[in-house]
Amino acid sequence: MDCQDARVIRQRYEGDGPILSDDALLPADPGAAAGAAAEQQQQQDEARSVRCECCGVAEDCTPTYIGRVRERFDGRWVCGICAEAVSELRRRDPALAVREAVASHAALCAEFNATVRVNPALCLVRGMRDIVRISCRGRSGDSASPSAAPGGGAGARIGRTRSCALPYV
Numbered sequence: 001m002d003c004q005d006a007r008v009i010r011q012r013y014e015g016d017g018p019i020l021s022d023d024a025l026l027p028a029d030p031g032a033a034a035g036a037a038a039e040q041q042q043q044q045d046e047a048r049s050v051r052c053e054c055c056g057v058a059e060d061c062t063p064t065y066i067g068r069v070r071e072r073f074d075g076r077w078v079c080g081i082c083a084e085a086v087s088e089l090r091r092r093d094p095a096l097a098v099r100e101a102v103a104s105h106a107a108l109c110a111e112f113n114a115t116v117r118v119n120p121a122l123c124l125v126r127g128m129r130d131i132v133r134i135s136c137r138g139r140s141g142d143s144a145s146p147s148a149a150p151g152g153g154a155g156a157r158i159g160r161t162r163s164c165a166l167p168y169v
Helices: 003-009 030-045 063-072 080-092 098-115 120-139
Strands: 048-051 058-061
Touching: 048 063, 058 063, 080 098
Parallel strands: none
Antiparallel strands: 048 058
């Protein structure tokens, strides 16, 4: 329906009085109003790049979505992954305010970016070292502990079957 049809439809009776029209409420140039509305809608739908304030990842989002995220996270833009992490922090500790949860996660991301991203090989070595330490602690326990019992527990191991064994050639 275009604006001309709307003018005809908008005529109405008010009581016993004459027919009144709402033409005064419609714009003088319907094409100009439609063009302005389309331009405003295009600006709202146009994606722009925004960087997460926690991890630094960049995403392309519409201004409407950016506004909703900033409203939810106390004025800070956070990406989807960080938003989930902040929500999880708040689920675990309901007394934690949004600002505190975002700050806590941002500190964690900053620590990660300062260590892992700078030298990923060193981080891998540290991780392997920690695995070996945990593994050695489990083996050095005394054999009288319940976990070392042959029937199960944390120290029970599953034996390798013949199909899993690699032949040495």
